[in-house]
Amino acid sequence: MTPLYILLGILLLHTSPWFSFAAANEDTLTAGQALRAGEKLVSRNGKFALGFFQFQPASTISKSSHNATSHSPSLWYLGIWFNKIPVFTVLWVANRDEPITHPNLNLTQLKISSDGNLVIVVNHSSYTESVVWSTHIVNSSISSALLSNTGNLALTSEQKMLWQSFDYPTDVWFPGAKLGRNKVTGLNRQGISRKSLIDPGSGSYSIELEDTSGFILKRRNNPSVVYWRYASSRASALNLVPLLNSMLDMDARTKGLFNITYVDNDQEEYYMYTLQDESLSSVFVSLDISGQIKLNIWSQANQSWQTIFSQPDDPCDPPASCGPFTVCSGKPHPSCDCMESFSQKSPQDWEFEDRTRGCIRNTPLHCTSDKNITSSTDIFHPITPVQLPYNPQIIAVATSQSKCEEACLSSCSCTAYSYSSRICSVWNGELFSVILVDGKSSGNVLYLRLAAKDLLPSLRKNKTKPNIAVVTTASIIGFGSLMLVLLLLIWKNKFKWCVFSLCGNQSSAGGIIAFRYTDLVRATKSFSEKLGGGAFGSVYKGVLSDSKTTIAVKKLDGASQGEKQFRAEVSSIGLIQHLNLVKLIGFCCEGDHRLLVYEHMLNGSLDGHLFKKSNNVAVLSWNTRYQMALGVARGLSYLHQSCHKCIIHCDIKPENILVDSSFVPKVADFGLATFVGRDFSRILTSFRGTVGYIAPEWLSGVPITPKIDVYSFGMVLLEIISGRRNSSAEISHNTRSSSSYKGDEYFPVQAINALHNGDVRSLVDPQLLSNFSLEEAEQVCKVACWCIQDSEFDRPTMGEIVRVLEGLREIDMPPMPRFIAAITEQSGAATSM
Numbered sequence: 001m002t003p004l005y006i007l008l009g010i011l012l013l014h015t016s017p018w019f020s021f022a023a024a025n026e027d028t029l030t031a032g033q034a035l036r037a038g039e040k041l042v043s044r045n046g047k048f049a050l051g052f053f054q055f056q057p058a059s060t061i062s063k064s065s066h067n068a069t070s071h072s073p074s075l076w077y078l079g080i081w082f083n084k085i086p087v088f089t090v091l092w093v094a095n096r097d098e099p100i101t102h103p104n105l106n107l108t109q110l111k112i113s114s115d116g117n118l119v120i121v122v123n124h125s126s127y128t129e130s131v132v133w134s135t136h137i138v139n140s141s142i143s144s145a146l147l148s149n150t151g152n153l154a155l156t157s158e159q160k161m162l163w164q165s166f167d168y169p170t171d172v173w174f175p176g177a178k179l180g181r182n183k184v185t186g187l188n189r190q191g192i193s194r195k196s197l198i199d200p201g202s203g204s205y206s207i208e209l210e211d212t213s214g215f216i217l218k219r220r221n222n223p224s225v226v227y228w229r230y231a232s233s234r235a236s237a238l239n240l241v242p243l244l245n246s247m248l249d250m251d252a253r254t255k256g257l258f259n260i261t262y263v264d265n266d267q268e269e270y271y272m273y274t275l276q277d278e279s280l281s282s283v284f285v286s287l288d289i290s291g292q293i294k295l296n297i298w299s300q301a302n303q304s305w306q307t308i309f310s311q312p313d314d315p316c317d318p319p320a321s322c323g324p325f326t327v328c329s330g331k332p333h334p335s336c337d338c339m340e341s342f343s344q345k346s347p348q349d350w351e352f353e354d355r356t357r358g359c360i361r362n363t364p365l366h367c368t369s370d371k372n373i374t375s376s377t378d379i380f381h382p383i384t385p386v387q388l389p390y391n392p393q394i395i396a397v398a399t400s401q402s403k404c405e406e407a408c409l410s411s412c413s414c415t416a417y418s419y420s421s422r423i424c425s426v427w428n429g430e431l432f433s434v435i436l437v438d439g440k441s442s443g444n445v446l447y448l449r450l451a452a453k454d455l456l457p458s459l460r461k462n463k464t465k466p467n468i469a470v471v472t473t474a475s476i477i478g479f480g481s482l483m484l485v486l487l488l489l490i491w492k493n494k495f496k497w498c499v500f501s502l503c504g505n506q507s508s509a510g511g512i513i514a515f516r517y518t519d520l521v522r523a524t525k526s527f528s529e530k531l532g533g534g535a536f537g538s539v540y541k542g543v544l545s546d547s548k549t550t551i552a553v554k555k556l557d558g559a560s561q562g563e564k565q566f567r568a569e570v571s572s573i574g575l576i577q578h579l580n581l582v583k584l585i586g587f588c589c590e591g592d593h594r595l596l597v598y599e600h601m602l603n604g605s606l607d608g609h610l611f612k613k614s615n616n617v618a619v620l621s622w623n624t625r626y627q628m629a630l631g632v633a634r635g636l637s638y639l640h641q642s643c644h645k646c647i648i649h650c651d652i653k654p655e656n657i658l659v660d661s662s663f664v665p666k667v668a669d670f671g672l673a674t675f676v677g678r679d680f681s682r683i684l685t686s687f688r689g690t691v692g693y694i695a696p697e698w699l700s701g702v703p704i705t706p707k708i709d710v711y712s713f714g715m716v717l718l719e720i721i722s723g724r725r726n727s728s729a730e731i732s733h734n735t736r737s738s739s740s741y742k743g744d745e746y747f748p749v750q751a752i753n754a755l756h757n758g759d760v761r762s763l764v765d766p767q768l769l770s771n772f773s774l775e776e777a778e779q780v781c782k783v784a785c786w787c788i789q790d791s792e793f794d795r796p797t798m799g800e801i802v803r804v805l806e807g808l809r810e811i812d813m814p815p816m817p818r819f820i821a822a823i824t825e826q827s828g829a830a831t832s833m
Contacts, residue, residue, distance in 0.1 A: 029118075029145040035110040037076070041147045042083055047282070048151040049083035052076055052100075052108065053090070055198040075099035077200060078110055078120055078133070080151055080165065082282055085298060087305065091151060091172045091284060092165050093200045095120060095133040098800070108132075116143045118155050118163070124793050128815050135163040136810050150176045170200065173273075173285040180209040180263075180270025189270070192220065193287045196354035204356055205291035205318060209269060217291065217318070225319050225390075227291070228312045241271075253297055254308055257283070289353050291318025316435045319390065323358025324430035327383065339434070340381050341454035358430070363451035367412035376409050377452045380417070385443020387435040388418055389427055398424035408449065416448050512570070513586030517593045519545075524553050532605070541600065550600040551585060555593075566594040576643055580635030582658055582668040598668070602661040605668075606716075607654035610723050619765075622772035624663050625720050629780060630805045631665040632657055636713060637798035639667075640706040648704065652712035653693045654719060692726060696790055696819070707792035710801070714787020717780055718751050723765030748788060749820050755781050756816070779804065785814040 027043050029035055040051030054076045077100070079093040100108055100122065107123040113131075116139030120132040135155055143157040151174050153165040166177040167187060171194045173179055181188040193203035206220050217228040241262050248254040260273045275283065282298040292310045299306050315321065316328035322336035323345075329335040336350075338359035344350050345357040367376040398404040404424035408414040413428040437443040521527070524542035531539045537556040544551060556566055570587055577583070588595040603609070606628065609620050620628075632652075639647040649656075649670065656669040689698060695711035697704060718726055726747040747763075754763050760778045761770075783804055789795050794815075796804075803809040 027147045029110065029112065031112045031142050031144065033111065037106065037108065041145075043147045043149050043151065045149040046083055047149065048080055048091075048147060050078070050080050050147045050153060052078055052110075053081070053088075055090075055200070074101055076101075076108070079200070080147070080153060082298075085282060086303060089305070090200060091174065092153070093170050094165075096170055096194070096200045097202055098132055099201075100132055112143055112145065112155075115139065116141060116157065116162070118143075118145050118153075122793075124791055128789075128791070128794055130794055131812055134810070134812075137163050150174060152177070170194070171203070171287045173287075175273055175275050175283065178268070178270035178272050179207070180268060181211070182268050184267050191287045193289055193291060195356075196289060196349065196352040198352050199354065203289060204320070205287060207287050207293065209271070215271070217287075217293070217312075219291070219319050222319070227318055248295075248308075253306075254283075254295070290315050290321045316433075320432040321355070323355040324432055325359040325361075326355065327386070327434050327436055329436045339383065339431075339448055341450050361451070363454050365412070365449060365451055367409075369412055374410050374412060376412070378409065378449050379452050379455055380405060380408075380447040381450050381455055382445050382447055383434065384445040385437050386446050387433070387437055388425065388444050388446055389416070389431045389434050392418075392425035392427055395424040395426055405447070408447075414449065416446055418444055418446050420444055512584055513597070515586050515588045515595070515597060517588050517590045517595070520553055520588055520595055520597070523551065527553070527555065542597075549585075552598045552600045554596040554598065556595065566596065570596070576638075576647075578635055578638045579664065580631040580666055581638065582666040601658035601666065601668075603659035603663060605655050606657040606659060606665065606720075609659065610654055610719055611725060619767045620663075620723075622764075622768055622776070626773075626776055626780065626805075628657075628659075628663070628665040629717055629720055630802070632667060632713065632716070633798055633801045633805055635665070635667040636709055637802050640709070640798050646706060648706050649709050649712075650704075651689050651693075652709050652716060653690050654716060655690075657716070695792070697792060705792055706798070707795045710787050710795045710798060711792075713798070713801070714784045714795075715748070717784035717787065718747055721751070721763055721765070721777060721780055721784070722747055723767060748785075751781055752785050752814070752816055752820050755785060756813070779811065782811050782814055785817075786811065788817060788820075789814065790817045790819055 027041055029041060035041065035051065037052045040049045042049050054074075077090075077093050077095055079090045081091055082089045100120070108120065109123075110118070110120050113119045113121075113134070117135045117137055119134045121129045122132060123129045137155070139157060139162055141157045143155055143162060145153060145155050147153055154161060155163040166174060167189055169177065169179075169189055169191050171191060173191060177189075179189055179191065188208055190206055190208040192207075193205040195201045195203045202220070204220055205217060207215075207217050209215055213226065213229060215230045216226050218226045241260050244260050245258070248258050248260075257276055258273050259276060260271070262271050263269065273285070284296055286294050286296060288294050288310075292312060292315055294310045295308045296305045297308055298304075312318070314330050316330040322328045325339050325342045326336050327339055329337070336355055338344060341362050342359035343362055345360045346354075349355065349357060365376070365378050367374065367378060369375075395404060395407045398407045398419075399422065401419040401424075404417050404419040404426070407424060408417040408426045411426075411428065414426050415429060416431055417424065417426045419425075431446075431448075434446060520542065523544055524540045527538075527540045529541040531541050531552060533539065537554060540553045540555065542551045542553050543549065566587075566589075570584070582601070583599045584596065585599060586597040588597070609617060636649065636652070639649060647670075649667065651669060652667070656667065658666045658668045660666060689708070689712070693712040693715045695704075695708040697708065715726055724747065751763055754760055755778070760781050761774060763781065764772055764777050783796075783801055787795055787801070796811075800809070804811050
């Protein structure tokens with residue numbers, strides 16, 4: 001393997017911290033102490049430091065000043081870095097996927113909690129604080145945290161190791177740290193690459209030691225794609241050690257510097273490397289953003305990090321290293337470029353080496369499909385010589401290149417084809433891992449599908465300039481014709497206009513269909529079977545004549561308010577797809593008629609299963625309820641965090657959660673939804689929602705955030721637990737101050753009190769007859785009570801809720817919300833009277 005020297009662009013070189021540190025020499029944090037912003041722990045040898053920091057591109061900070069606040073990002077982390085290296089180099093991050101976003105960092109601190117855990121907390125007031133990160137251990141004795149000379153943050157009690165950062169690596173493998181698994185406890189020390197140069201969050205690649213596969217590198221979102229492995233047996237693992245040592249001895253900078261060991265016994269299997277002389281140099285091994293293992297050594301002469309060698313050697317080997325619709329050119333330096341007629345989807349992400357979003361088309365393909373007939377004017381552009389993308393589809397009936405091309409054109413989802421050795425291969429959707437190969441080597445030709453006008457620029461350039469008078473005359477005639485058509489359309493629709501983006505085409509963005517009103521009248525048998533109704537209209541059952549698909553048609557009432565809801569619903573749910581979001585099939589925007597066509601949910605809405613007690617409705621099992629809660633959380637998390645724009649639903653309640661035939665929940669009714677751009681965290685909007693589920697900030701008049709959905713979700717969770725409404729008569733926030741209100745009737749009051757008293761069992765729906773998991777019920781109750789906290793800053797995000805319900809994160813006991821405390825006091829006072 002040939003070493004790669006002086007590889008520029010290593011992930012840690014291009015970032016600088018945004019922070020200022022107070023002087024500190026202590027290496028230990030004890031109970032009662034706290035580490036705040038501007039402070040740090042320093043190992044006794046002075047080599048490592050622990051503290052709060054935030055990433056900032058080096059180009060935005062002057063070498064003589066750290067006052068570039070206008071460029072400072074808002075995300076803060078707790079981490080370990082080299083204390084004496086002039087280039088800020090982060091080696092470990094505690095809260096890599098949960099950065100601190102609180103505007104007042106003075107309220108954030110690292111401390112040892114009352115239960116002996118090392119925690120990062122944000123104090124929102126003198127009474128409440130939220131835990132951002134915790135070591136999550138069970139400990140009943142006094143503990144302390146030490147930053148050792150090896151860079152290991154260790155939590156100990158009475159000289160007993162309780163927890164250490166070496167067991168939970170991020171993207172760096174420290175000297176003296178084990179990379180491997182504990183056969184007794186099941187702990188697997190897995191390294192995960194970071195997202196970008198300025199985002200230490202979990203990235204696309206992982207490195208670990210598996211039981212049967214040995215030492216492997218793989219892509220996280222597709223674990224079956226293992227792109228490098230070594231040592232699938234103990235014999236080959238032992239052979240890897242001398243091989244690595246001999247490779248290191250070939251370079252003068254690393255000769256005699258390392259000692260690599262491999263251990264495999266009844267308790268553990270791991271690799272570990274140590275330094276023969278720690279004072280000679282600073283080195284570390286990292287899993288790079290691009291998916292390569294790299295050995296990095298500090299060059300004092302060059303004042304920079306240098307990469308001694310990489311594995312795999314070719315930076316194009318990791319799958320999808322450049323993102324979709326890109327070409328990777330590999331050695332001597334990795335180079336990612338967009339394919340012909342494509343542009344970077346997010347140039348800013350590319351600047352910081354995050355290419356996961358890849359490239360997008362400059363011009364959409366022209367392809368239509370109607371009644372099993374597909375027509376397209378697209379043409380193909382050859383890319384050669386290349387290594388073809390993975391996951392091809394073989395078309396056996398295409399026995400020539402022309403037939404292979406026709407096969408690709410016959411499908412609107414086909415994006416490329418290749419014909420070689422009489423084998424036709426086509427690719428649908430995004431193209432990954434297209435690699436340019438050496439021109440002298442054998443390569444394939446990939447025919448990339450493009451819009452015709454992208455590949456015919458010469459025809460446009462070679463056209464003679466038309467006569468100006470002819471152009472002017474033609475423009476006037478064309479404009480007059482257009483105005484005549486518009487006037488006719490206005491007259492035909494009685495001056496009732498739809499939004500052109502919604503009603504201009506038979507197939508709008510996202511694949512939804514524009515139906516004719518007469519078709520929906522026929523499908524619903526003149527709206528004869530009503531499924532339900534709401535404030536904006538009624539829902540009817542129907543069947544599409546062509547496919548026999550059962551549908552639910554929502555017929556909106558009211559010209560002004562219904563129109564607003566109609567646009568909101570099509571704009572939001574019409575453009576997204578998720579398992580836990582109801583699917584919008586199409587719409588009708590004809591004259592005064594506004595109708596929405598959804599997939600039909602066989603089991604109706606959640607409220608019918610929770611609150612309507614009848615022999616015809618089976619009692620939802622606890623497992624079904626838990627999975628429903630998790631499904632709704634995933635759907636809302638997708639709306640808040642994964643869409644192009646954050647979508648706030650604004651009306652989460654059991655009536656707006658539909659249930660399919662397999663009891664999979666689907667969030668529905670987006671008529672009140674509102675969009676929040678990614679550059680904003682709040683939006684000012686008019687009051688909306690349903691009494692009993694609305695968050696307190698609605699009444700304060702402040703701009704809302706996605707946390708209003710979190711509040712409503714918490715209320716729904718309590719109803720899922722109990723199988724009853726939260727109050728016998730739903731109360732609004734206006735009635736909360738009424739002294740005549742009986743607090744003991746309000747279920748959230750009972751829930752938080754029972755949770756604090758360890759009596760969650762009494763809250764669970766009695767129809768379950770004790771057939772439920774008490775541990776899960778307590779977990780759900782905790783989540784619900786965190787969701788309904790008065791302050792939005794105390795509530796978790798939907799992404800955090802998903803991780804808790806999936807069992808990937810623990811959650812602490814929530815405090816008593818001030819509103820519920822007030823109701824409890826009123827109820828107690830009324831009782832004493």
